[in-house]
Amino acid sequence: VLKNFLDFAEADVRSLISLYADVGRNADSLSQYFGEDPARCPFEQGPDLCTLVM
Numbered sequence: 001v002l003k004n005f006l007d008f009a010e011a012d013v014r015s016l017i018s019l020y021a022d023v024g025r026n027a028d029s030l031s032q033y034f035g036e037d038p039a040r041c042p043f044e045q046g047p048d049l050c051t052l053v054m
Contacts (some may be wrong), residue, residue, distance in 0.1 A: 028038035
């Protein structure tokens with residue numbers, strides 16, 4: 001039972017790591033689009049940036 005859980009959990013962790021990396025790349029692209037330095041704008045600020053534009 002534990003081995004099955006670990007197999008599924010490892011797959012989920014790999015999926016989340018990939019998703020997190022994709023979100024980071026999209027956030028970098030968004031900040032560059034608006035003329036910001038991606039190093040100064042972590043992707044956690046992405047929603048704030050979007051609300052300022054709208």
